[in-house]
Amino acid sequence: MPAEVEAYLRGTGWVPFDLRPGKASYWEYIGSRSSEEFTVTCVLDRSMRDYAERTAELLALVGRVECRSSGEVYQSVRDVGYDVAELQIERADARDGTIPLRDGVKAFEGALKLYAAAAAAVSERRPYFGRLLTGSVSKFVSKSARLGQTRVGSYVITIATRVADAQRELPFAVPTEAFERQVMRRMATALEVARQAAVKNTAQAFFDGIEHGVSANLCDAVAGMAEGDPFVQLNVALQWSLVQPVEHGVPRHLSFGPELVNNLREGSAHLRFQEPLSGFQLIGKVVRLERWPNEPAGTVGIDGFVDSETELVSVTLNKEDYAVATESHRAGAVVMCVGELKKTGRGYSLLGAHSFGVVGGGQAATTLSRRVKSEEPI
Known part of the structure; x- marks a missing residue:
């Protein structure tokens, strides 16, 4: 405690004018708004009989200078480091x-x-x-x-x-x-x-x-x-x-x-979404199908849940998954896939999509309204 008291006094503008090693140090403070001078004694030897009394007096006087209670000053002294x-x-x-x-x-x-x-x-x-x-x-x-x-x-x-x-x-x-x-x-x-x-x-x-x-x-x-x-x-x-x-x-x-x-x-x-989110699990319904003629693979637009909001996410799928997406679009089924979610302009893309499959249809579309990631935010 004496070391904390001295550190606090030094940090709040008090100046030592006398030191008796191992016994006590003496400090003075001149108020900024007046020429009134204050002096306090910091007892360094905790075994001294009047240690508690002198320390209480010091806290009270410092509190008077700072217009705070002794308890508030004590808290500041305790937290000085x-x-x-x-x-x-x-x-x-x-x-x-x-x-x-x-x-x-x-x-x-x-x-x-x-x-x-x-x-x-x-x-x-x-x-x-x-x-x-x-x-x-x-x-x-x-x-x-x-x-x-x-x-x-x-x-x-x-x-x-x-x-x-x-x-x-x-x-x-x-x-x-x-x-x-x-x-x-x-x-x-x-x-x-x-x-x-x-x-x-x-x-x-x-x-x-x-x-x-x-x-x-x-x-x-x-x-x-x-x-x-x-x-x-x-x-x-x-x-x-x-x-x-x-x-x-x-x-x-x-x-x-x-x-x-x-x-x-x-x-x-x-x-x-300025930084891609890996392991993002996208759940939603296929609302758009895009495929060039004679190309087996294609891109779908999934109306899915991103951060608890419905967003259109573009996903490129291979031949097999695109066929499943086509059928799920016709049936109005809910699908799920995993990949790296990235913000692209005003929309989103799911890169490296895998594990594509149908989750369910009908009522499932309204119940699966939350984002699921492999990595939690904390």
Whole structure:
């Protein structure tokens, strides 16, 4: 605790004027709005009889300077070596600090996906990550990212990542940032760029954000945390470790209102199909048949389900599969095939189609209305 206290004092503008090694250090602070000077004593020996009393006095005085309670200062001191994100879900029915269980589960899942998307984007920029929880990303969300206590303020999810030990500043620059700090930086930048893209609400704005870490996964994560209420607002507050401070231009507060959340969902749809999805299982009905004269193979148009929406997907089939497609078109049967889904202009194509076959007809056409992939998004 003494090391954390000293690191916090140093990071918030206090200056040491006396040091008694192993015993105590003495600090002063001159208020920016007045010439009033404050001094505190940081007891370094925890075995001293008045350690708890002196530390309580220090927290109270620092709280007075910062216009905060001792408890809030203590929380900041405890987290001095951590980068902390506070994800505030602001909605009418959360004013008492609670939210419906189902929406709460989605909120925590969204927080997990947000950090996973940021971690994946540290080393690779992609419009969509088919599978996130692998390798270093899985290790990060399993070990490094830690859930803190929720708190009142509508409903606030707290996540902390340790980036440094609470120790005196090193006399030299750290050559590389810890992976935990890189994730936090990437998340901050990607969220800011995603917010700007949502304001513009154009596909190109989201595409331009890919190089900054914007992905369909990140957009889905933010939208997922805002599920359950059409008027919900998500506020993100980022607190950077005082042991390894960041420059002032790094984002610290971002807000996503209902309109921006909806625009992020649309942005996700644009991004998701900029990169082919392998192992995509297309289910739908053949609505178009195209084949050149004397050619055994042909192309069919399948009115299938892509991301829960009905889309026309072009599929090239061999002679045998084309014959099956022709018969299924005549009978109005539902078909299924597997391949690599790719966005092409305003439509979609399924490349390398295989496992083509009839699923069923009639009522089956209305019941098989969901997308199935071999790879889950997380």
